[in-house]
Amino acid sequence: MLSAPERSPDPLMPTLALVWLFLALALWQIQVPSIAYFDEVHYLPAARSMLEGGVWLNSEHPPLGKIILAIGIALFGDTPLGWRIFPALFSGLALFAFSRALWEASRSRFATLAYTWLLGTGFFLLVHARIAMLDGIMVGFFAVALWQCARAVRAPEEGRKRLIIAGLALGAAMATKWNAAPLAVVPGLTFFVVRLMAGRRRLLLSRRGGPVPGVSLLEAALWLGLLPLAVYAASFAPLLWASENPFGDRGLVAIQAMMLEMQQSVKEPHNYQSTWHQWLLNLRGIWYLYEEVDGAQRGVLLIGNPLTMLVGLAAVLWTGWAAVRHKRMDALAVYLLFILSLGFWIFAAKPIQFYYHYFLPSCFLLAALALALDELRDRGWPKVSYGVLVASAALFAFFFPILTAMRLKASGSFLTWAWIDGWR
Structure with a gap:
């Protein structure tokens, strides 16, 4: 990043325009379905119980995401809008923050806007913007942390302020979900x-x-080490007001051990479980919803964009090569973030895993694709670069009905989009 040249003007305004377009799509008919679906049935009761000062539910996950869901219910009512408004806003924040992080790292206007486009049409972000799960909130916080770290490197005069914000966001991301x-x-x-x-x-x-x-190493340890841990610890404060504490009189460290044990205790096979091999090739989706609700057959399918999830793999390999051959620090950062985020799930002691665990790795894969398309454009292949962006949007439009629970024609309509057995 320190050696990346100033290549093009800041694409702030077009980035904001794309983010607002994404938010408009995320909020469109967000009240549908009007029932809780998929993991909402776990997180919403936990949020309601927090509002009532009652039993601490869903205790295998940290509390901050459920606190944020509870705030949504308090502000907008115990309705689908109240359930889902903050996941939508945090997903929009993730789109903006990831884009700004890549801008600070690459200083490429085309790569930044391409990344905003690819991430917005990549399926993962939109699906989790419209459901009261923890993932969209967690990714939003983590994207802010990366943006602030990248800005601290790019503008050292702002370094201390940016690292403090990054530390707060890192702590909040961990306090939302351990991913x-x-x-x-x-x-x-x-x-x-x-x-x-x-x-x-x-x-x-x-x-x-x-x-x-x-910024000294000692000070950086304060902002990027101790501060996130303090934020994480503070998120457990609602335990003081809970009428029933599932952790008993355990201290904070012992609580983490109990949560880890709960995470690892789920070993019964699940119809939608998958492995990292399947994630890479987009072979196993999850139907978050497929039933008759609100007067029509509706569905929500979590898969990755069929094009960009696959060509992005080649882009990841290219970023590794570019980092070594051309000492591209932006490519190195994206490559390592993808490898580390995926590698955790390869070795994690969590026996049952699902495709939504690929959410963060997919964000870095699409960043790699944006950098690769920028390189192709610079080398005289603009039609390829723009063609991938157009195709990504076309697939997004085609799959939109089963990303957003739109009215379907009949109970067998899912076959229109379920191209392979792993998507059925």
Whole structure:
């Protein structure tokens, strides 16, 4: 990033336009279905119980996401709008923040706008913007953390402020869902490695050198290490007002051990479970909804965009090559984030896994694709770059009815979109 040239003007306004378009689609008929569906049946009772100061439900997950769902219910009523408004807003925030992170890393206007387009039409973000699950909220917080870290490197004069915001966002992401935890250590670890490679005599206290000149390693440990942990710990404060505490008199550390045990205890096979091999090839989807509701047959299918999920794999390999061959730091960052976010699930001691665990890796895969399309465009292949963007939008439009629970013609309509057995 430090060596990336100033290549093009900031695409802030067109990025905002694309984000507002995405939010309009996410909020369109968000009250449909009017019933709780898929994992809403777990998270909504937990949010309601928090509002009532009652039993601490869904205790295998941290509390912040459910607190945010509860705030939505308090502000907009115990209705589908109240359930889903904050997942929609946080998903829009994720789209904006990821785009700004790539802009700070690459300084490429085309790559940034391509990424906004690809992420918005990549299926994952829209589906989770319209359901009261924790994933969209978690990804929103984590995207903000990456954006602020990238901005701290790009503009060291803002470094301290940006790292503080990043630390707050990292803590909030972990306090929403543990999926963010493996990547939450990456900013602090990166800071340490860069300073260590610089060979400073005063490793802990020196403020010279990258990644953020003016901030010592000791201070970075405060903002990127202790602050996220403090935010995470503070999220458990509602336990003080719960009428029944499922953790008993356990301390905070013991609570985490109990939560981990609960996460690993689900071993009964599930019809929708899948593996990371299937995620990579987009082979196993999840029907979040498929039933007659609100006077019509409706469905919500979670799969990745059939085009970009596959060509993005080649783009990920290219980012690894570009990082080594051309020392592209933006490509290196995207490549490592994809490998680390996917690698966690390869080795995680969670016996039953699902395609929605690929949410974060898919975001980095699409960032790799945006960088690769930018490279193709620069090398004289603009038709290929724009063709992928047009095809991504066309597939998004075709699948839109079963991404948003639109009215379908009949009970067998799902076959229109269920192209392979793993999507049925």
